[in-house]
Amino acid sequence: MTDNLSDQQLEQRETEFQQRIDAEEKIEPKDWMPEKYRQNLIRQMSQHAHSEVIGMQPEGNWITRAPTLHRKAILLAKVQDEGGHGLYLYSAAETLGISREELIASLHSGSAKYASIFNYPTLSWADIGAIGWLVDGAAICNQVSLQRTSYGPYSRGMVRICKEESFHQRQGYHIMMTLARGSAEQKEMAQDALNRFWWPSLMMFGPHDADSVHSAQSMKWKIKRQSNDELRQKFVDQSVKQAEVIELELPDPDLKWNEERGHYDFGEIDWEEFKRSMTGGGPCSRQRLAHNIQAHDDGAWVREAMRAYESKKREAKDQAVA
Amino acid sequence: MSTDNPVSQYAVRLADDALILGHRLSEWCSRGPFLEEDLALSNVALDYIGRARMFYGYAAELSGDDRSEDDFAFLRDCRDFGNLLIHELPRGDFAFTMARQYLVDVHSVAFMTDLQSSTDATLAAIAGKAVKESNYHLRRSRDWMLRLGGGTEESHRRLQHAVDELWGFTPEMFEMDELEKSLAGQGVAVDVSRLQPAWDTEVRATLAAANMSIPEEDWQVSGGRQGKHTEWLGHLLSDLQFMQRAYPGLEW
Amino acid sequence: MSEHMQLFEVFIRSRRGLDHKHVGSLHAEAHAQALEYARDVYTRRSEGVSIWVVKSADIVASQEADCESFYDPLDDKPYRHATHYQLPEEVDSM
Numbered sequence: 001m002t003d004n005l006s007d008q009q010l011e012q013r014e015t016e017f018q019q020r021i022d023a024e025e026k027i028e029p030k031d032w033m034p035e036k037y038r039q040n041l042i043r044q045m046s047q048h049a050h051s052e053v054i055g056m057q058p059e060g061n062w063i064t065r066a067p068t069l070h071r072k073a074i075l076l077a078k079v080q081d082e083g084g085h086g087l088y089l090y091s092a093a094e095t096l097g098i099s100r101e102e103l104i105a106s107l108h109s110g111s112a113k114y115a116s117i118f119n120y121p122t123l124s125w126a127d128i129g130a131i132g133w134l135v136d137g138a139a140i141c142n143q144v145s146l147q148r149t150s151y152g153p154y155s156r157g158m159v160r161i162c163k164e165e166s167f168h169q170r171q172g173y174h175i176m177m178t179l180a181r182g183s184a185e186q187k188e189m190a191q192d193a194l195n196r197f198w199w200p201s202l203m204m205f206g207p208h209d210a211d212s213v214h215s216a217q218s219m220k221w222k223i224k225r226q227s228n229d230e231l232r233q234k235f236v237d238q239s240v241k242q243a244e245v246i247e248l249e250l251p252d253p254d255l256k257w258n259e260e261r262g263h264y265d266f267g268e269i270d271w272e273e274f275k276r277s278m279t280g281g282g283p284c285s286r287q288r289l290a291h292n293i294q295a296h297d298d299g300a301w302v303r304e305a306m307r308a309y310e311s312k313k314r315e316a317k318d319q320a321v322a
Numbered sequence: 323m324s325t326d327n328p329v330s331q332y333a334v335r336l337a338d339d340a341l342i343l344g345h346r347l348s349e350w351c352s353r354g355p356f357l358e359e360d361l362a363l364s365n366v367a368l369d370y371i372g373r374a375r376m377f378y379g380y381a382a383e384l385s386g387d388d389r390s391e392d393d394f395a396f397l398r399d400c401r402d403f404g405n406l407l408i409h410e411l412p413r414g415d416f417a418f419t420m421a422r423q424y425l426v427d428v429h430s431v432a433f434m435t436d437l438q439s440s441t442d443a444t445l446a447a448i449a450g451k452a453v454k455e456s457n458y459h460l461r462r463s464r465d466w467m468l469r470l471g472g473g474t475e476e477s478h479r480r481l482q483h484a485v486d487e488l489w490g491f492t493p494e495m496f497e498m499d500e501l502e503k504s505l506a507g508q509g510v511a512v513d514v515s516r517l518q519p520a521w522d523t524e525v526r527a528t529l530a531a532a533n534m535s536i537p538e539e540d541w542q543v544s545g546g547r548q549g550k551h552t553e554w555l556g557h558l559l560s561d562l563q564f565m566q567r568a569y570p571g572l573e574w
Numbered sequence: 575m576s577e578h579m580q581l582f583e584v585f586i587r588s589r590r591g592l593d594h595k596h597v598g599s600l601h602a603e604a605h606a607q608a609l610e611y612a613r614d615v616y617t618r619r620s621e622g623v624s625i626w627v628v629k630s631a632d633i634v635a636s637q638e639a640d641c642e643s644f645y646d647p648l649d650d651k652p653y654r655h656a657t658h659y660q661l662p663e664e665v666d667s668m
Binding site: 065182 | 341345348349351352353354356357358359360361364365368371372375378395396415416468469470472476477561562564565566569572573574
């Protein structure tokens with residue numbers, strides 16, 4: 001898109017582009033945009049899409065074992081939604097001139113990332129509650145903010161996703177609530193799940209603003225609307241009350257109300273663990289990727305068959321016309 | 323755990339069919355050949371799980387004690403499950419899943435259409451909802467039969483293999499035992515033996531259109547309605563029932 | 575075009591009396607299949623009473639470069655907008 005522009009013209013366009021962003025105008029697919037804006041968007045949207053799709057696995061792990069038929073239907077519908085959200089996001093990314101195949105290929109090659117939270121195993125039914133409550137809760141904080149992102153298709157996708165996700169966090173919290181009010185064994189199960197998922201949920205917001213490679217530019221372009229630390233704080237603040245109501249304990253001895261800031265202070269995240277799980281060293285990293293690759297490879301003959309069938313049909317039709 | 327009320331017994335069978343097939347379909351979630359199809363398969367699975375809940379719910383109501391849909395689903399063992407065997411076979415590859423779905427869908431559309439005129443108003447109402455779902459399922463599975471049959475050499479081979487492996491499980495769909503005969507006599511149950519000729523005609527036409535050869539009719543297996551299952555069902559139940567067995571009597 | 579399924583744009587009429595509205599896109603091999611997947615993908619909460627699918631490649635769109643000649647001439651007719659007319663307050667909800 002930037003091919004035939006002189007440096008001066010390019011600078012002019014970039015200025016106009018930034019003015020448009022500053023005026024809260026949305027950028028649409030056919031608009032001129034800086035190549036780096038496009039790249040940055042593709043990176044963020046594809047990471048988001050991959051997270052939705054890989055995120056189907058830890059919860060999918062309990063679909064066949066859900067404890068009641070009602071919970072089973074809810075969970076299957078929810079995991080299906082995650083797949084749908086991945087699809088919306090892939091579609092939105094495709095408006096930037098990259099194909100879904102390319103996006104999937106970069107997931108499989110390891111060059112594209114997804115949220116490291118999904119590299120943790122779901123060991124008990126309570127983990128399904130914890131994921132809904134905390135992981136979806138954290139995701140929703142982020143997504144609500146992204147409804148105002150500067151790129152039109154991304155923003156519209158987010159509006160749709162937020163609308164659909166409203167039940168996800170609530171069903172997770174409802175599972176935790178039921179367990180916390182159940183038998184001693186159930187309560188223990190719930191607390192254990194909370195202990196394991198709390199810190200990884202905080203990591204979902206990414207590195208501190210000061211350490212975040214892409215943050216500043218993303219904020220300037222309004223791809224991101226609130227910083228990692230702002231969103232993380234919002235999430236902590238809302239979770240404290242929610243945990244209190246169901247009498248579970250957030251596993252952070254440093255957590256306390258700070259009157260002056262009007263927010264909760266909380267402990268430091270183990271960033272070494274974050275890095276490890278991000279770069280493929282999470283407990284289930286290899287399993288998650290292998291699962292997705294396997295499904296894709298197992299589906300190859302199906303996709304080929306579809307293609308072959310439709311092209312035979314088209315040929316037959318063309319011949320009939322001729 | 324069984325129930326004495328014949329209509330309740332009948333409803334449990336139909337619920338078992340739906341639950342077990344829904345379970346197999348739900349195993350596809352996150353494993354579909356592409357995202358669109360993954361979502362579509364989950365939709366079908368959800369329809370079946372919903373159907374199971376309606377039939378179990380009615381069976382529970384008729385049984386007259388305080389049993390719930392979950393007691394039926396999670397607290398009975400193999401011998402008490404009355405689903406047709408075809409539903410419990412492992413999901414296999416995509417060709418197997420779709421071929422089974424097609425064979426079952428053709429049956430299901432005819433079955434639910436008939437059940438809509440059951441003298442039992444609740445069964446008729448459930449069938450009214452189910453027939454709409456099954457019509458959609460059938461459109462999908464029939465399309466896939468044509469695509470896989472007429473696609474590549476590999477898809478054709480896989481589909482033929484699936485049809486061959488499934489064929490001997492299909493006659494069971496048209497068997498009537500004493501319970502069903504008696505209920506059909508009262509206009510409550512569907513006389514499935516009467517559905518066979520139309521099923522046969524339609525399935526053979528689709529197999530021909532999909533370039534499939536009709537399998538030899540030299541074997542057939544049945545017994546599901548009497549609780550005589552394949553070995554697969556026990557493993558399915560150990561997965562399905564794990565929570566209720568490991569932590570009995572709790573709210574979830 | 576090795577691995578590519580075609581891209582389709584999906585439009586949904588959410589209620590009778592409303593326009594079809596663009597909701598997103600999906601991949602399929604043919605129109606009929608796209609329509610079925612649109613149902614599974616975009617109407618899981620019964621959002622639709624009618625669905626259109628259109629091959630993305632078949633959409634003819636105005637280009638950024640045409641923008642000025644395309645839209646500017648339409649922008650000088652404020653009298654087409656209701657707000658153009660100042661009416662007495664008593665009847666201003668007209």
